[in-house]
Amino acid sequence: MRSRLLEIYQRLLRYFGHQDWWPARTRFEVITGAILTQNTNWKNVEKAIANLRKAGLLSPERLAEVSEKELCEYIRPSGFYKQKAKRLKCFLDFLKKYRYNLSLLFREDVHSLRRKLLALNGIGPETADSILLYAGNKLSFVIDAYTKRIFLRLGMGNPEGLLKYEQLQNFFQRNIPQRVDLYKEYHALLVELAKKHCRKEPVCNGCPLVDVCKFYRLTH
DNA sequence: ACCCAGGTGGCCC
DNA sequence: GGGCCACATGGG
Numbered sequence: 188m189r190s191r192l193l194e195i196y197q198r199l200l201r202y203f204g205h206q207d208w209w210p211a212r213t214r215f216e217v218i219t220g221a222i223l224t225q226n227t228n229w230k231n232v233e234k235a236i237a238n239l240r241k242a243g244l245l246s247p248e249r250l251a252e253v254s255e256k257e258l259c260e261y262i263r264p265s266g267f268y269k270q271k272a273k274r275l276k277c278f279l280d281f282l283k284k285y286r287y288n289l290s291l292l293f294r295e296d297v298h299s300l301r302r303k304l305l306a307l308n309g310i311g312p313e314t315a316d317s318i319l320l321y322a323g324n325k326l327s328f329v330i331d332a333y334t335k336r337i338f339l340r341l342g343m344g345n346p347e348g349l350l351k352y353e354q355l356q357n358f359f360q361r362n363i364p365q366r367v368d369l370y371k372e373y374h375a376l377l378v379e380l381a382k383k384h385c386r387k388e389p390v391c392n393g394c395p396l397v398d399v400c401k402f403y404r405l406t407h
Numbered sequence: 408a409c410c411c412a413g414g415t416g417g418c419c420c
Numbered sequence: 421g422g423g424c425c426a427c428a429t430g431g432g
Contacts, residue, residue: 225414231430232413266429270415311415331413378413387411 192362195341195396196369199376202395206375209321211236214289216245217322221314222274223265234264247287251279274309281307293323301327312352320374324367328359329374333381340385340400 211217216236223232236245238261244250250258258272265271281303285291292300297319304315312330319327330352338355363369384394391397 221413224412226412227414227428228412228430230412231428234430264429266412267414267427268429270427274415309415313414317413329413333413374413381413 192359195399196363196373196376198395199380200372203376203379206372206379208371208375209317211321213245214293214322215247218278218318219245219250219275221317221321222278222309223262223271225267225271225309225314227266231265235262238262238264247279247282247289250275251283251287270309274307277308278310289322293325297323297325297327300325312356316356320367320370326360326365326367326370328356328370330355330359331374331378333385334374334377337377337381337385337396340389341396 209217209220211220219239220232220236223235239245239250242261244253244261253261255272255276258275259268262268262271262275279287282289282292295303300323301315301319304310304318305312310318316327316329319325320329335350335355359373363373380394380396384390384396389400391400394400
């Protein structure tokens, strides 16, 4: 199974090229984006991030200063803005214990830090792992709706009960080399594949995995 | 006028 | 432990 996952990775990389994720300038911007993009189109998140940047608020200290109400106005385009303002504030309260110092935060080991992030209101497994991997350079593979959908289409979903988050995550982590750059690139490539070829209504033309896609074999 | 998007938490059984 | 539902904006 190890070779299967790596082969898929190689094919995606060859087809799409390096994705160079996460699209952000700083670690704090990664974290902010990770919370804002929850069930939300990235284009909308970009608008919210642009608002924050224009106001000079893309640092923990500065963002901690603005009221939750004011924060709502900046992030409105990203949707669920009242929830997300609260969630950002919640994370900042947590970060205050580290004197708003992300280097200090990420000095902690991945498992202990993951547990602490999951304990925060508004940070579930995907957001936690996005923060750990892309902001903290920690070995924590990100699973999202796209990843699940793709592996269902590939016919790798049900047999071992790989539907639950941690199960699918363990499956990846056990079967590919433990390298941060590989984790980052693989997730980015899966998102790219999903957007181009693995939507709810699949676009099989030109899909680099078309020959191994169970959905394709069943319906064409 | 629909459907969808890089989830999460709360409530119910 | 699993099955719904609210949360909200912008684009196709």
